[in-house]
Amino acid sequence: MNKHLTAAGAALALISPFLAWTWTPLYPGDLTLYGYPGGSQLVTLVCALTATALLAAPRLAPAGAVRALRAASLAALTTTWVTVVAIAVDLGGVVNLEPGAWLAAGSTALLAVGAHRLPDDTLDPPRPVPRLPRWAEVLVITAVFVLAMYVLTYGITTGSPEEFLAFLPAALFLGRALTVSGLGAALGALTARNRTATAVAALAAALVFPFTQSDGQYTAIADNILIFAAVALGLNIVVGLVGLLDLGYVAFLGTGAYTAALVSGSSFSTLDIGPLPFWATALLGMAVSLVAGIVIGAPTLRLHGDYLAIVTLGFGEIFRITVNNLDGSSGPSLTNGPNGINSVPDINVLGFDFGAEHHILGVEFGRFANYYLLLLAVIALVVFLYSRVGDSRIGRAWIALREDEKAATAMGIEGFRFKLLAFAMGASLAGLAGTVMAHLQTNAVPDNYKFADTAPPNSAFLLAAVVLGGMGTVSGPLVGAALLYLIPAKFEFFSKYQMMLFGLALVVMMIYRPEGLIPDRKRQLEFHEEAVTT
Amino acid sequence: MSTLLRADGVTMRFGGLTAVDRVDLTVDSGEIVGLIGPNGAGKTTFFNCLTGLYVPTEGEVRFRGALLPPRPAKVTRAGIARTFQNIRLFAGMTVLENVMVGRHTRTREGLLSAIGRGPRYRRTERESRTVGRELLEFVGLGGHARETARNLSYGGQRRLEIARALASDPGLLLLDEPTAGMNPQETRETEQLVCAIRDRGVAVLVIEHDMRFIMNLCDRVAVLVQGSKLVEGAPADVQADPRVVEAYLGAPQEETA
Numbered sequence: 085m086n087k088h089l090t091a092a093g094a095a096l097a098l099i100s101p102f103l104a105w106t107w108t109p110l111y112p113g114d115l116t117l118y119g120y121p122g123g124s125q126l127v128t129l130v131c132a133l134t135a136t137a138l139l140a141a142p143r144l145a146p147a148g149a150v151r152a153l154r155a156a157s158l159a160a161l162t163t164t165w166v167t168v169v170a171i172a173v174d175l176g177g178v179v180n181l182e183p184g185a186w187l188a189a190g191s192t193a194l195l196a197v198g199a200h201r202l203p204d205d206t207l208d209p210p211r212p213v214p215r216l217p218r219w220a221e222v223l224v225i226t227a228v229f230v231l232a233m234y235v236l237t238y239g240i241t242t243g244s245p246e247e248f249l250a251f252l253p254a255a256l257f258l259g260r261a262l263t264v265s266g267l268g269a270a271l272g273a274l275t276a277r278n279r280t281a282t283a284v285a286a287l288a289a290a291l292v293f294p295f296t297q298s299d300g301q302y303t304a305i306a307d308n309i310l311i312f313a314a315v316a317l318g319l320n321i322v323v324g325l326v327g328l329l330d331l332g333y334v335a336f337l338g339t340g341a342y343t344a345a346l347v348s349g350s351s352f353s354t355l356d357i358g359p360l361p362f363w364a365t366a367l368l369g370m371a372v373s374l375v376a377g378i379v380i381g382a383p384t385l386r387l388h389g390d391y392l393a394i395v396t397l398g399f400g401e402i403f404r405i406t407v408n409n410l411d412g413s414s415g416p417s418l419t420n421g422p423n424g425i426n427s428v429p430d431i432n433v434l435g436f437d438f439g440a441e442h443h444i445l446g447v448e449f450g451r452f453a454n455y456y457l458l459l460l461a462v463i464a465l466v467v468f469l470y471s472r473v474g475d476s477r478i479g480r481a482w483i484a485l486r487e488d489e490k491a492a493t494a495m496g497i498e499g500f501r502f503k504l505l506a507f508a509m510g511a512s513l514a515g516l517a518g519t520v521m522a523h524l525q526t527n528a529v530p531d532n533y534k535f536a537d538t539a540p541p542n543s544a545f546l547l548a549a550v551v552l553g554g555m556g557t558v559s560g561p562l563v564g565a566a567l568l569y570l571i572p573a574k575f576e577f578f579s580k581y582q583m584m585l586f587g588l589a590l591v592v593m594m595i596y597r598p599e600g601l602i603p604d605r606k607r608q609l610e611f612h613e614e615a616v617t618t
Numbered sequence: 619m620s621t622l623l624r625a626d627g628v629t630m631r632f633g634g635l636t637a638v639d640r641v642d643l644t645v646d647s648g649e650i651v652g653l654i655g656p657n658g659a660g661k662t663t664f665f666n667c668l669t670g671l672y673v674p675t676e677g678e679v680r681f682r683g684a685l686l687p688p689r690p691a692k693v694t695r696a697g698i699a700r701t702f703q704n705i706r707l708f709a710g711m712t713v714l715e716n717v718m719v720g721r722h723t724r725t726r727e728g729l730l731s732a733i734g735r736g737p738r739y740r741r742t743e744r745e746s747r748t749v750g751r752e753l754l755e756f757v758g759l760g761g762h763a764r765e766t767a768r769n770l771s772y773g774g775q776r777r778l779e780i781a782r783a784l785a786s787d788p789g790l791l792l793l794d795e796p797t798a799g800m801n802p803q804e805t806r807e808t809e810q811l812v813c814a815i816r817d818r819g820v821a822v823l824v825i826e827h828d829m830r831f832i833m834n835l836c837d838r839v840a841v842l843v844q845g846s847k848l849v850e851g852a853p854a855d856v857q858a859d860p861r862v863v864e865a866y867l868g869a870p871q872e873e874t875a
Binding site for chain 2: 195436469472473476477478479480481484487488490491492493495496497498499505509
């Protein structure tokens with residue numbers, strides 16, 4: 085009975101995107117056509133397809149299909165209702181809804197009710213996933229990354245807040261479906277078996293993005309996400325691996341940016357150096373940030389817990405106030421104070437001008453696409469360093485310090501030295517991202533490097549990206565950074581309530597999923613102790 | 619038989635409280651020495667003085683003739699490893715990783731070699747892994763290498779702590795109440811384990827309340843009472859000593875009155 089209810093809901097939900105939801109193309113995405121799903125209807129279609137697949141072939145889900153089905157039904161329900169309500173609100177009344185919209189709203193509700201009344205069939209342990217031949221595994225990994233990239237691209241390129249609002253819950257609930265179905269774990273095992281293939285596939289999928297973009301509007305967003313993500317990953321060493329709460333991390337991004345701006349040959353630069361070649365700028369930015377990391381870390385890392393958090397918070401603000409004051413009147417002339425260093429020229433590597441348009445494989449590469457490629461290389465380097473060092477004698481020492489500092493010292497680990505190493509390494513990676521950021525934004529100004537602000541990167545958002553995404557993982561901070569950049573960027577109309585909504589989202593997240601969106605397998609146990617059988 | 623550890627007049631004061639008062643103790647190589655005493659006698663504080671967690675107010679500790687630096691990491695490098703009274707594992711790491719952390723002082727791979735992963739790095743990692751597996755086998759956790767440490771049984775966690783300590787190739791192992799909370803069966807197994815450790819050529823200094831454990835195992839026993847060493851000698855002699863009985867049970871009433 086419930087099964088039939090669910091199936092009917094899924095079938096009708098599948099049909100509804102092919103009908104018109106409203107009569108006027110004024111609503112973004114043009115939902116007026118019969119037979120051609122467009123805009124947010126596509127999201128509903130994908131959710132309904134997922135639900136139908138789970139219903140028709142429950143064996144697809146190794147850990148049981150019903151909970152995944154419920155998550156997919158919630159994805160369909162939320163995205164459809166958001167769109168339907170948005171149409172009514174935007175166009176001024178339910179009269180603007182065509183029968184298709186009513187069908188969509190009703191059928192997704194039916195689907196959700198039906199799915200939640202089905203008996204739970206969770207399997208513990210999950211059904212074993214058949215091993216595929218190696219080439220097939222690589223193919224699956226590639227397909228998954230292409231799909232993930234497609235989803236992310238859809239999110240980045242949504243043209244209106246309504247469409248993003250319809251996309252976000254669907255993405256989150258479908259992600260949940262992936263986890264509870266056991267497919268997430270199977271996928272994790274798959275990528276763990278094929279490390280190199282995973283890295284190549286991820287890089288290749290990311291490389292495709294600029295080829296799909298005709299103008300720089302959305303590539304600029306992607307650039308900023310990549311910078312944010314690189315810094316978040318650096319912070320993840322300090323916070324995720326060593327467990328040190330650093331609230332002033334953005335200072336190292338700023339150090340890198342200011343270093344790059346000073347030696348860029350900009351006419352606003354107070355130093356008569358440059359322009360240096362980019363490799364030299366990058367190394368210099370890393371080196372200066374490294375020194376800054378050691379200078380700040382050496383006195384502060386003798387503190388523990390809350391005290392360390394307070395002191396790093398202080399140092400983060402000291403950085404911003406200092407660059408504000410190095411203007412020649414309050415202090416030595418170096419940074420032009422609040423005006424910052426402007427007109428930082430574009431990077432030029434061996435005659436390849438990042439500011440100019442290039443044609444690669446017949447595709448036009450604008451300024452932001454050029455920087456996108458460079459930032460992809462930066463991210464790849466950061467991920468490479470992070471995973472190599474994280475999985476070594478040093479990484480083990482870091483995690484041991486996080487788990488139990490006293491026991492770690494008793495095992496011969498010199499706590500201070502290894503904490504300082506983590507701090508310095510994190511700082512230099514942030515510095516590297518900073519050098520690119522100065523060129524991308526063509527300036528370095530103090531107000532970009534605050535503790536908290538309504539838009540990333542700032543220390544609070546960086547920390548949130550790490551915690552939200554999943555501490556101690558590689559993909560966690562990347563996902564966290566993408567979400568935390570996109571949400572404020574897409575919801576600018578919330579301006580006044582943005583921080584409040586952000587805080588609310590963090591509280592909800594910490595209650596229901598304290599281990600982050602992509603949990604470290606071992607960490608997950610820490611937060612859900614009751615689930616562990618001893 | 620050579621003297622491995624020599625503590626001379628070790629004193630630890632916290633403000634006005636003297637927790638450890640001029641304690642002398644030696645441990646020879648190949649020996650199992652017991653350290654007993656009522657609760658609060660200063661046994662664990664004395665351990666902490668030996669391992670560099672505390673800097674003794676007075677007195678000195680020598681290991682293999684050399685003065686021990688008052689830093690836990692350096693003490694471990696010098697060859698003294700320890701376990702804790704309340705288990706302190708790296709709960710979120712796997713069992714094997716825990717033991718590999720124990721290898722820390724015996725390996726030197728730095729940042730660059732972790733990034734470069736040259737042949738020397740791979741060889742060292744492989745060795746750490748092999749030593750780790752061998753030690754897990756030795757303490758009876760061979761089948762649990764890939765489990766998360768927190769998922770081990772209580773006795774298993776105690777044994778893992780010992781394996782982790784042994785991974786640093788110590789000359790002397792300090793065990794702080796290794797059988798606390800164990801049932802008689804597990805206690806006997808731990809006894810055999812400690813004997814096997816001695817047979818590997820590692821001297822053992824053990825704090826313990828289980829008298830049968832002490833009597834079966836120790837070559838020598840020292841009794842700490844209120845921070846000072848009361849008696850030291852063969853287990854049977856110590857057990858029979860009226861001063862020890864008094865320290866534990868109190869003096870007969872008419873004598874104190």
